[in-house]
Amino acid sequence: MSSRIPxxxxxxxxxxxLKENEGMLSWVASVDHKQIGIMYLLASMVFxxxxxxxxxxxxxxxxxxxxxxxxxEVYNQMFTMHGTTMIFFVVMxxxxxxxxxxxxxxxxxxxxxFPRLNALSFWLVIFGGILLYYSFFTQSxxxxxxxxxxxxxxxxxxxxxxxxTYWVLGLLAVGxxxxxxxxxxxxxxxxxxxxxxxxxxxxxxxxxxLVTSFLLVFVIPVIASAFSMMLLDRLLxxxxxxxxxxxxxxxWQHFFWGFGHPEVYILILxxxxxxxxxxxxxxxxxxxxxxxxxxSTVAIGLLSVGVWAHxxxxxxxxxxxxLYFSLASMxxxxxxxxxxxxxxxxxxxxxxxxxxxxxxxxxFIIEFVMGGLTGVAIASAPIDWVVTDSYFIVAHFHYxxxxxxxxxxxxxxxxxxxxxxxxxxxxxxxxxxxxxxxVGFNMTFFIQHFLGVMGMPRRTYTYQDFPYWGSMNLVSTxxxxxxALSILVFIWNIFVSLRSGKEAGNNPWHAWTLEWxxxxxxAVHNFDLVPPVRGRRPLWDLEHPDTPDExxxxxx
Amino acid sequence: MNIWxxxxxxxxxxPWVLITALALLVGxxxxxGFRFTKLSALYILxxxxxVLALVSPLDYLGRTYLFSAHxxxxxxxxxxxxxxxxxxxxxxxxxxxxxxxxLGSAMKVLGNPIIAWFLGVGAMWVWHLPSLHNTVVANDNxxxxxxxxxxxxxxxxxxxxxxxxxxxxxxxxxxxxxxxxACLGCTILGMLITFAGAGLYTAYLNPADSIGILPLLRxxxxxxxxxxxxxxxxxxxxxxxxxxxxxxxxxxxRWYGAPEESELIPxxxxxxxxxxxxxxx
Numbered sequence: 001m002s003s004r005i006p007x008x009x010x011x012x013x014x015x016x017x018l019k020e021n022e023g024m025l026s027w028v029a030s031v032d033h034k035q036i037g038i039m040y041l042l043a044s045m046v047f048x049x050x051x052x053x054x055x056x057x058x059x060x061x062x063x064x065x066x067x068x069x070x071x072x073e074v075y076n077q078m079f080t081m082h083g084t085t086m087i088f089f090v091v092m093x094x095x096x097x098x099x100x101x102x103x104x105x106x107x108x109x110x111x112x113x114f115p116r117l118n119a120l121s122f123w124l125v126i127f128g129g130i131l132l133y134y135s136f137f138t139q140s141x142x143x144x145x146x147x148x149x150x151x152x153x154x155x156x157x158x159x160x161x162x163x164x165t166y167w168v169l170g171l172l173a174v175g176x177x178x179x180x181x182x183x184x185x186x187x188x189x190x191x192x193x194x195x196x197x198x199x200x201x202x203x204x205x206x207x208x209x210l211v212t213s214f215l216l217v218f219v220i221p222v223i224a225s226a227f228s229m230m231l232l233d234r235l236l237x238x239x240x241x242x243x244x245x246x247x248x249x250x251x252w253q254h255f256f257w258g259f260g261h262p263e264v265y266i267l268i269l270x271x272x273x274x275x276x277x278x279x280x281x282x283x284x285x286x287x288x289x290x291x292x293x294x295x296s297t298v299a300i301g302l303l304s305v306g307v308w309a310h311x312x313x314x315x316x317x318x319x320x321x322x323l324y325f326s327l328a329s330m331x332x333x334x335x336x337x338x339x340x341x342x343x344x345x346x347x348x349x350x351x352x353x354x355x356x357x358x359x360x361x362x363x364f365i366i367e368f369v370m371g372g373l374t375g376v377a378i379a380s381a382p383i384d385w386v387v388t389d390s391y392f393i394v395a396h397f398h399y400x401x402x403x404x405x406x407x408x409x410x411x412x413x414x415x416x417x418x419x420x421x422x423x424x425x426x427x428x429x430x431x432x433x434x435x436x437x438x439v440g441f442n443m444t445f446f447i448q449h450f451l452g453v454m455g456m457p458r459r460t461y462t463y464q465d466f467p468y469w470g471s472m473n474l475v476s477t478x479x480x481x482x483x484a485l486s487i488l489v490f491i492w493n494i495f496v497s498l499r500s501g502k503e504a505g506n507n508p509w510h511a512w513t514l515e516w517x518x519x520x521x522x523a524v525h526n527f528d529l530v531p532p533v534r535g536r537r538p539l540w541d542l543e544h545p546d547t548p549d550e551x552x553x554x555x556x
Numbered sequence: 557m558n559i560w561x562x563x564x565x566x567x568x569x570x571p572w573v574l575i576t577a578l579a580l581l582v583g584x585x586x587x588x589g590f591r592f593t594k595l596s597a598l599y600i601l602x603x604x605x606x607v608l609a610l611v612s613p614l615d616y617l618g619r620t621y622l623f624s625a626h627x628x629x630x631x632x633x634x635x636x637x638x639x640x641x642x643x644x645x646x647x648x649x650x651x652x653x654x655x656x657x658x659l660g661s662a663m664k665v666l667g668n669p670i671i672a673w674f675l676g677v678g679a680m681w682v683w684h685l686p687s688l689h690n691t692v693v694a695n696d697n698x699x700x701x702x703x704x705x706x707x708x709x710x711x712x713x714x715x716x717x718x719x720x721x722x723x724x725x726x727x728x729x730x731x732x733x734x735x736x737x738a739c740l741g742c743t744i745l746g747m748l749i750t751f752a753g754a755g756l757y758t759a760y761l762n763p764a765d766s767i768g769i770l771p772l773l774r775x776x777x778x779x780x781x782x783x784x785x786x787x788x789x790x791x792x793x794x795x796x797x798x799x800x801x802x803x804x805x806x807x808x809x810r811w812y813g814a815p816e817e818s819e820l821i822p823x824x825x826x827x828x829x830x831x832x833x834x835x836x837x
Contacts, residue, residue, distance in 0.1 A: 199729060200811070200812060214733075218740070254751075291808075291809070291812040294808075294812075295805060295808045295809065295812070298732060298804060298805070298808060299801060299804075299805060301736075302736050302739060302797075302800075302801045302804065303801065305740070305743070306739075306743055306793065306794065306797050317751075318782075318783070318786055320783055320786045320787050320790060321750060321786055321790060324790040324793070324794045325794075327794070328794050331798075
């Protein structure tokens with residue numbers, strides 16, 4: 001055995017190279033929020049590619065009727081793993097990671113409140129991912145019961161393979177990680193703000209991370225307990241969710257969607273935050289109605305925990321319950337609409353600069369509103385009965401999660417990449433990425449609305465040769481291939497820009513929040529000197545001492 | 557009987573309600589010296605809803621036939637009436653009242669947010685224990701105690717958020733947390749009642765049908781015990797929660813509207829200017 005125990009090196013450079021002496025160790029053992037943030041982003045990128053390949057396999061199988069590209073069992077594994085991966089290992093880690101990177105910088109802090117807990121949160125995601133994907137190597141492959149794992153299908157007599165067990169274990173690890181990072185964010189934002197950064201002056205991204213963190217802390221325990229019960233059922237013969245032995249299968253649905261619907265907002269609120277940062281900067285105007293954007297976030301957070309049963313209209317909860325949940329679900333459109341109006345009003349009369357982040361932000365508004373509108377439609381129980389479990393629903397939530405969350409993520413990557421790395425991303429490649437995404441995304445998913453209304457069921461490995469179904473599915477599959485190409489362009493852009501991108505400088509976009517006040521990439525200790533905070537746009541106040549945002553803040 | 561006859565014939569002018577309402581109004585008039593402001597309108601509206609909730613068909617139906625009618629009355633008395641009364645009390649009056657012992661020290665204890673929260677949420681949970689509720693609807697005196705306790709506890713619950721004396725209020729973010737956790741408490745109870753299955757409150761299963769409207773309710777209006785209980789549970793859950801939600805929106809709006817000084821400044825060392833240092837820790 002070697003006697004040399006590696007000592008974790010003291011960080012000197014903001015981004016140590018792997019090939020340097022103990023470069024690997026300085027990443028793996030890091031408790032620096034910026035390194036952990038970048039590792040989150042890289043991990044979510046890797047999982048994004050894996051989940052994307054699974055999506056492609058699904059789309060290829062569906063490219064023509066009665067196609068035998070993969071077996072039904074593999075198909076089931078693919079859509080289960082695709083959904084699980086994209087939600088728990090792509091969008092969540094990305095948004096949490098970008099939060100971990102930016103929140104301390106935006107509030108002028110040195111690091112998160114609990115740096116080691118932060119590292120633990122990250123490594124638990126990796127651990128969970130390994131557990132989840134390890135299931136592919138077990139005897140009968142990965143989980144086949146969908147990302148929602150409805151009981152009793154996910155229970156012992158119906159799923160004897162090990163897939164669902166690994167699935168539960170992996171997601172439990174991610175759940176613990178999410179609660180930990182939620183707590184970490186809350187404490188950081190409440191206690192580590194620099195003088196002058198009052199809560200009313202928080203950048204909207206930080207505000208939305210705060211609300212999301214409260215959601216995480218409140219709702220993840222719901223699913224974590226349900227996961228534990230499912231594990232007890234599967235491993236120790238408990239019967240929480242098996243009706244044959246006195247359990248209740250519907251109870252699983254209540255637990256799952258009691259978590260699952262707030263989860264949708266956990267996936268979209270930080271995305272709203274990104275958009276609320278990007279749009280003002282590229283419109284050269286302060287955000288319109290800061291108070292309304294912030295307040296409506298709280299309303300969305302509160303409403304989101306009380307409407308989950310709209311995922312269960314087809315279960316038979318009774319007309320009264322359906323009616324109440326329809327109404328409550330439609331109410332969420334109000335605070336969301338308030339946000340959309342505020343973003344549009346921010347752009348109105350602004351000097352809009354269509355760099356790639358802004359392109360994605362504008363496209364976000366359009367695509368997200370489309371997803372939102374179909375959402376209001378299916379909040380009505382009778383419409384839901386017609387289209388539930390059809391491709392209409394698939395189209396709806398891909399508009400919300402791809403057209404919403406992922407477009408915001410792309411906007412965020414193009415916007416903050418200069419800060420993360422010190423280099424600009426290529427605008428040419430960025431525009432290629434953008435337009436390929438727009439074409440590919442809409443081609444893949446818009447047509448699925450029609451397929452759904454025509455009755456094509458989701459989660460089914462093939463379909464009969466009904467009129468137009470084959471050609472419409474082929475269009476969707478070609479769209480998915482274009483989307484895959486757009487991702488390749490995106491990844492290529494990241495590589496090219498890392499090697500030979502233009503030097504970014506501290507503040508390439510002339511933005512106003514504190515993270516742009518430090519060097520790019522930020523020094524290990526974040527700031528040499530934090531500018532004074534006397535309003536919501538500290539860097540604007542710094543550059544324009546005569547016309548600060550808050551007139552009474554003029555005093556030096 | 558059709559529905560209109562039911563609604564017009566089941567008014568019940570309870571003397572104690574009218575006397576209490578009169579006392580509330582006269583007391584308000586005397587203590588404010590009959591100087592009415594915009595706030596007084598809220599107070600008077602509160603008294604009016606108090607009376608309506610207790611003399612209208614809501615009271616009769618809620619006590620004999622329909623759990624859902626009881627729930628609407630419950631939400632009005634616990635959440636709406638106390639809020640309006642509290643909002644209608646002028647600051648000067650409240651300050652004077654708090655100087656009177658033992659009211660002042662009592663409100664100091666009861667107005668503690670933790671106690672107020674547990675009283676507010678506890679009032680919902682305890683009064684809806686099935687056996688207790690079944691007893692209460694059959695007992696006149698207990699029934700009166702219950703209704704009065706709703707209003708009093710409601711005032712205590714709203715006190716930390718909407719106290720007329722600003723210094724007694726919680727900071728806006730804590731208020732939001734206070735309200736959203738209370739919303740969670742009422743959601744869970746509403747959920748239990750909604751999904752518990754019919755017959756949780758046996759008093760409504762076979763009510764003594766003294767005015768002969770049961771066929772109308774059960775048949776024509778489809779208010780079977782199961783549906784009735786679901787409406788009751790959902791009324792607590794969804795509209796009940798919306799009241800907390802609107803209240804948090806109001807506190808947030810008030811917060812953004814107030815001048816900046818009123819906000820707490822972080823006092824941690826981490827928030828100070830970071831100085832140049834290449835040390836990691």
